[in-house]
Amino acid sequence: MSASASASPSTSAGPAGGRRPAPRRPSGIAVDAMGGDYAPREVVRGAVQAARETGTRITLVGRSPELLSLLAEDDATSEVTVVHAEDILAMHEGALASWRRPRSSVAVGCKLVRQGEVGALVSAGSTGGVVATSTVRLRTQSGVLRPALAVVLPTQPTPTVLLDAGANADAKPEMLVQFAHLGAAYAHTAHGITEPRVGILTIGSEPGKGNRLARKAAELLAATAEGPPALDFRGNIEGSDLLSGEVDVVVTDGFTGNVALKSVEGAVQFAFAQMSAALGGTRMARLGTVLQRGPLRELRERMNSETYGGAILLGLNGTVVLAHGASHAQGVARACALAGDLVQGRIVDQVRQRVHAAGRSATRRQRRATPE
Amino acid sequence: MSASASASPSTSAGPAGGRRPAPRRPSGIAVDAMGGDYAPREVVRGAVQAARETGTRITLVGRSPELLSLLAEDDATSEVTVVHAEDILAMHEGALASWRRPRSSVAVGCKLVRQGEVGALVSAGSTGGVVATSTVRLRTQSGVLRPALAVVLPTQPTPTVLLDAGANADAKPEMLVQFAHLGAAYAHTAHGITEPRVGILTIGSEPGKGNRLARKAAELLAATAEGPPALDFRGNIEGSDLLSGEVDVVVTDGFTGNVALKSVEGAVQFAFAQMSAALGGTRMARLGTVLQRGPLRELRERMNSETYGGAILLGLNGTVVLAHGASHAQGVARACALAGDLVQGRIVDQVRQRVHAAGRSATRRQRRATPE
Numbered sequence: 001m002s003a004s005a006s007a008s009p010s011t012s013a014g015p016a017g018g019r020r021p022a023p024r025r026p027s028g029i030a031v032d033a034m035g036g037d038y039a040p041r042e043v044v045r046g047a048v049q050a051a052r053e054t055g056t057r058i059t060l061v062g063r064s065p066e067l068l069s070l071l072a073e074d075d076a077t078s079e080v081t082v083v084h085a086e087d088i089l090a091m092h093e094g095a096l097a098s099w100r101r102p103r104s105s106v107a108v109g110c111k112l113v114r115q116g117e118v119g120a121l122v123s124a125g126s127t128g129g130v131v132a133t134s135t136v137r138l139r140t141q142s143g144v145l146r147p148a149l150a151v152v153l154p155t156q157p158t159p160t161v162l163l164d165a166g167a168n169a170d171a172k173p174e175m176l177v178q179f180a181h182l183g184a185a186y187a188h189t190a191h192g193i194t195e196p197r198v199g200i201l202t203i204g205s206e207p208g209k210g211n212r213l214a215r216k217a218a219e220l221l222a223a224t225a226e227g228p229p230a231l232d233f234r235g236n237i238e239g240s241d242l243l244s245g246e247v248d249v250v251v252t253d254g255f256t257g258n259v260a261l262k263s264v265e266g267a268v269q270f271a272f273a274q275m276s277a278a279l280g281g282t283r284m285a286r287l288g289t290v291l292q293r294g295p296l297r298e299l300r301e302r303m304n305s306e307t308y309g310g311a312i313l314l315g316l317n318g319t320v321v322l323a324h325g326a327s328h329a330q331g332v333a334r335a336c337a338l339a340g341d342l343v344q345g346r347i348v349d350q351v352r353q354r355v356h357a358a359g360r361s362a363t364r365r366q367r368r369a370t371p372e
Numbered sequence: 373m374s375a376s377a378s379a380s381p382s383t384s385a386g387p388a389g390g391r392r393p394a395p396r397r398p399s400g401i402a403v404d405a406m407g408g409d410y411a412p413r414e415v416v417r418g419a420v421q422a423a424r425e426t427g428t429r430i431t432l433v434g435r436s437p438e439l440l441s442l443l444a445e446d447d448a449t450s451e452v453t454v455v456h457a458e459d460i461l462a463m464h465e466g467a468l469a470s471w472r473r474p475r476s477s478v479a480v481g482c483k484l485v486r487q488g489e490v491g492a493l494v495s496a497g498s499t500g501g502v503v504a505t506s507t508v509r510l511r512t513q514s515g516v517l518r519p520a521l522a523v524v525l526p527t528q529p530t531p532t533v534l535l536d537a538g539a540n541a542d543a544k545p546e547m548l549v550q551f552a553h554l555g556a557a558y559a560h561t562a563h564g565i566t567e568p569r570v571g572i573l574t575i576g577s578e579p580g581k582g583n584r585l586a587r588k589a590a591e592l593l594a595a596t597a598e599g600p601p602a603l604d605f606r607g608n609i610e611g612s613d614l615l616s617g618e619v620d621v622v623v624t625d626g627f628t629g630n631v632a633l634k635s636v637e638g639a640v641q642f643a644f645a646q647m648s649a650a651l652g653g654t655r656m657a658r659l660g661t662v663l664q665r666g667p668l669r670e671l672r673e674r675m676n677s678e679t680y681g682g683a684i685l686l687g688l689n690g691t692v693v694l695a696h697g698a699s700h701a702q703g704v705a706r707a708c709a710l711a712g713d714l715v716q717g718r719i720v721d722q723v724r725q726r727v728h729a730a731g732r733s734a735t736r737r738q739r740r741a742t743p744e
Contacts, residue, residue, distance in 0.1 A: 128576070166575055169583040203538055203630040204500070211541040211627040239634030243642040255583040256631055258575040259624075262611030263635040270615040271643035 028118040029339045030109040033062030034088040035125025037326045040070060043124060046323075046332025048076040053333065056340045059118055061085050062105040083108060089129040091325060098133035106130055110137035113318035119343035120319035122335045124310070124327045130320065131167050131313060138316040141348065143355040146171070147315035148179045149254065149322070150186055151261055155245035161187050162201075162242065164254040165261050165311055171253035176200065176217035177224060180231055181354040182314040183249035189345035190312075190338070191248070195230075199237030199247035201256060209236060213253060221251075224365075229357045239263070310335050312342070319347055400490040401711045402481040405434030406460040407497025409698045412442060415496060418695075418704025420448040425705065428712045431490055433457050434477040455480060461501040463697060470505035478502055482509035485690035491715035492691035494707045496682070496699045502692065503539050503685060510688040513720065515727040518543070519687035520551045521626065521694070522558055523633055527617035533559050534573075534614065536626040537633050537683060543625035548572065548589035549596060552603055553726040554686040555621035561717035562684075562710070565620050567602075571609030573624035573632060581608060585625060593623075596737075601729045611635070682707050684714070691719055 031047045033040045040062055048071070051058045060067050064084035071077045085108035087101045101107060109121040110133060123130045127149070135147055148164035161183045168175065180198045187196035200218050202210030207218065218236065225233040234247050239260055242250060252260070310331070313320040319342045323335035403419045405412045412434055420443070423430045432439050436456035443449045457480035459473045473479060481493040482505060495502045499521070507519055522535035533555045540547065552570045559568035572590050574582030579590065590608065597605040606619050611632055614622060624632070682703070685692040691714045695707035 169575060169581075201631060203541060203627055203634075211625075214627070239631040239636075240638035240641075242635055243638055252631075253583075255575055255586070256628055259573060259611040259628055259632050260635045262575075263614055263632045264611075264639040266610075266612035266615055267636040267639035268643045269612075271640045271647075275643075275647060 026116050026119045027340075027343060028057035028059060029336055029343070030059045030061055030083070030112045030118040030121045031332070031336065032105045032109050032121065032123035032125055032130075033060040033067050034085070034105040035091075035123045035130065036323065036332070037091065037124075038328060039124065040067060042328045043332050044070040044080075045074060045329035046327070047080055047336065048074050049329055049333040050336030050340075051076070051079050054337050054340055056336060057081070057118075058336065059083055059112060061109045061112070062088075083112065085109075089125050089133065091126050093126055093129050096132075098129050098136060101133075104133065106133045107137055110134050110318070110320075113138060113320075120321060120339035122321045122323060122332070122339050124323035124325055124332060124335070126325065127166065127311070127322055130322055134313060134316060134318075134320045135167075138318045138320070141315055141317055141352055141355070143359050144182075144315040144351070145175050145178055147313050148175075148182050149257075150183060150312045150314050151257075151310075152190075152312075153243060153250075153264070155243055158191050158193060158245070158248065160242070160245060160248060160250060161191075161196075162250045162252070162257055162261060163314065164252065164257050166254045166258035167313065168254040169258075170255070171213065173213060173216035173220050176213070176251050176253065177220045178315075178355060178358070179251045180221060180233070180249065181229065181358055182351055183251060184229075184231060185347060185350040185354050186312065186314060187248045189342060189347045189350055193248050195232050196248035197232045197234050197246070198249040198251060199234045199241070201239070201242075201250050201252035201260060202236045203238065205236050205238060207235060217251070224358065224361065227357070228361055229354045310338075312338070314347070315351060317348065319343060398488050398491045399712075399715060400429035400431060401708055401715070402431045402433050402455070402484045402490040402493045403704070403708060404477045404481050404493065404495035404497055404502075405432040405439050406457070406477040407463075407495045407502065407697075408695065408704070409463065409496075410700055411496065412439060414700045415704050416442040416452075417446065417701035418699070419452055419708060420446050421701055421705040422708035422712075423448070423451050426709050426712055428708060429453070429490075430708065431455055431484060433481045433484070434460075455484065457481075461497050461505065463498050465498055465501050468504075469501055470508060473505075476505065478505045479509055482506050482690070482692075485510060485692075492693060492711035494693045494695060494704065494711050496695035496697055496704060496707070498697065499538065499683070499694055502694055506685060506688060506690075506692045507539075510690045510692070513687055513689055513724055513727070515731050516554075516687040516723070517547050517550055519685050520547075520554050521629075522555060522684045522686050523629075523682075524562075524684075525615055525622075525636070527615055530563050530565060530617070530620065532614070532617060532620060532622060533563075533568075534622045534624070534629055534633060535686065536624065536629050538626045538630035539685065540626040541630075542627070543585065545585060545588035545592050548585070548623050548625065549592045550687075550727060550730070552593060552605070552621065552623045553601065553730055554723055555623060556601075556603060557719060557722040557726050558684065558686060559620045561714060561719045561722055563620070567604050568620035569604045569606050569618070570621040570623060571606045571613070571619035573611070573614075573622050573628060574608045575610065577608050577610060579607060589623070596730065596733065599729070600733055601726045682710075684710070686719070686723060689720065691715055 033043050047058045059081040061083050067082045085105040087103040089104040112118045149167040150163035151165045153160040184196045187193045202214040221233045225231045310323040321335045321339040419430045431453045433455045439454045457477040459475040461476040484490045520536035521539040523537045525532040556568045559565045574586040593605045597603045682695040693707045693711040
């Protein structure tokens with residue numbers, strides 16, 4: 001297996017500061033075939049679907065004999081490569097297991113990214129295990145304090161990125177400022193938003209509201225927003241605004257972000273269930289539901305997390321896309337398509353450029369503040 | 373105006389430890405007539421409705437001439453008392469305004485509670501302003517570290533209490549343990565649950581997950597759950613479980629609680645809006661919606677925050693119920709009914725007993741841990 005050149009090397013922007021040689025830009029994607037509630041069957045099917053639909057070069061990582069036989073069932077042995085990994089990170093295993101399992105499919109997938117064989121890793125495995133393994137194996141990008149888990153909320157007309165959604169339960173204000181840059185790079189690369197609006201998740205809409213962390217982070221964001229790199233910082237965002245599309249990027253610590261995300265997921269499910277119960281109550285209402293079958297099915301699909309391809313771990317030397325644990329083939333295929341777009345859009349370079357520019361601005365500000 | 377005796381003095385349990393004489397137990401309720409988006413018109417109407425429906429003695433606090441003329445419009449001058457307060461805490465004013473406005477309707481309402489003229493205060497005013505004013509004027513109950521704002525989530529078959537929903541943005545683990553007791557006292561008094569199940573809001577379902585605060589608080593809760601007073605501590609609860617009814621009380625800090633609550637509110641609204649948009653799309657779907665009008669209206673009403681009467685500030689020397697700022701008469705009346713139930717159920721005594729018993733247990737544990 002050899003790494004192919006990037007699909008569009010001619011548009012390559014140099015790395016931050018132009019000080020290093022441009023790294024090789026692999027375009028393929030490694031897929032952890034053993035992670036997820038329906039692995040490996042649905043993961044293999046999703047990988048094949050992605051290869052056929054997008055033309056992306058896919059490498060399945062996992063127990064080779066099993067994977068080859070599943071590929072044979074789909075007549076796809078020639079379309080998708082397999083790399084063997086003997087071990088599996090189980091769905092119930094958390095962050096510590098990643099240390100105990102250096103030969104897990106996630107660890108081997110990370111190795112392919114590190115070696116430049118592929119540009120990204122897709123996994124539907126346990127979030128804690130995948131985040132820990134890839135943080136250890138891919139390492140944090142130079143200048144990045146902590147990687148952050150970004151999720152995409154189904155706002156209209158463009159989606160909203162929420163980060164950190166759980167990678168760092170205890171964060172510092174400086175990390176939240178970096179998350180803003182990571183999120184802005186993502187909104188730019190994945191959603192084509194040239195000047196993403198950034199908000200900080202807190203309580204109360206006026207400046208100065210929130211806990212110590214949010215207040216300090218909001219201050220830092222306001223003070224550094226002029227850049228470079230410039231941030232269109234819009235101040236405080238409340239939980240009720242998460243789905244209103246008021247901003248393109250919502251910044252928070254991993255604890256608050258995860259609670260907020262799961263609260264939203266639970267509430268949407270609750271609302272649908274209540275609605276179904278209410279509409280199943282009377283014969284007239286049931287008849288009404290039959291007439292609505294089409295639009296309701298469409299809506300459910302749109303709200304379904306599979307449609308959004310899961311979460312993205314930003315700030316590492318390589319792109320990691322986490323598909324939902326309950327992903328079927330469709331969800332895995334979408335995660336592969338997203339990973340392909342991020343590799344094409346050079347998200348890792350975008351993050352590096354932003355973070356380095358912010359670092360240089362901070363140094364300049366400090367020098368101005370303390371003249372000799 | 374004189375305070376009447378409690379409706380059921382014979383069932384009175386002595387105060388914690390039986391060391392103090394039982395305080396006078398006023399049964400009436402003060403209503404801040406000037407707080408809320410539709411004050412004073414809708415507040416006056418709601419107060420009159422509550423007086424008529426529940427027979428509770430209501431005292432409206434605010435600009436006397438205006439209130440008397442509104443009461444005259446409703447032919448209710450003889451049914452509801454008015455106490456004058458010249459100043460108003462505006463909806464946009466936060467915690468600091470409470471210091472600047474000692475003659476606000478909220479401050480005067482608190483004075484009536486303190487003087488024993490009434491047992492509770494109801495306000496639809498700004499949450500920050502009402503929480504700050506009542507904390508200063510009513511003072512925290514003996515042994516209580518911080519008052520907490522409790523909200524009631526519409527789970528089935530019984531509601532779930534979430535606290536703190538915003539009174540303490542930065543909390544300590546010991547506070548969260550007390551919030552568990554405050555919440556248990558509330559679930560017992562307001563929902564008749566004799567042994568409320570308590571969970572802590574965090575990320576991840578296994579013990580040891582979460583940020584530093586949640587991890588430490590979970591440890592303390594597990595260590596002290598045997599009591600007295602006993603707590604049926606069920607461990608970690610995730611954002612997605614908030615509406616599942618798995619526990620009766622969810623404990624968290626005020627920052628996380630407020631973000632979670634608003635995320636739930638926003639997501640439910642979003643789901644309804646998406647549903648409406650989907651169902652308005654085709655002619656058949658619109659016809660279906662017409663057939664469902666009855667059940668959908670019922671559901672919206674049940675999900676409506678007015679139905680739940682707002683939030684409750686627990687841990688003060690007196691009961692404070694915060695109606696939703698956008699409350700119409702119905703919402704104010706529900707808040708008054710809830711306040712009446714809490715006064716009848718002696719919530720302040722319940723909290724005192726639990727907190728004092730927990731304090732004594734902690735002292736005993738400490739003595740056992742450090743023998744001479």
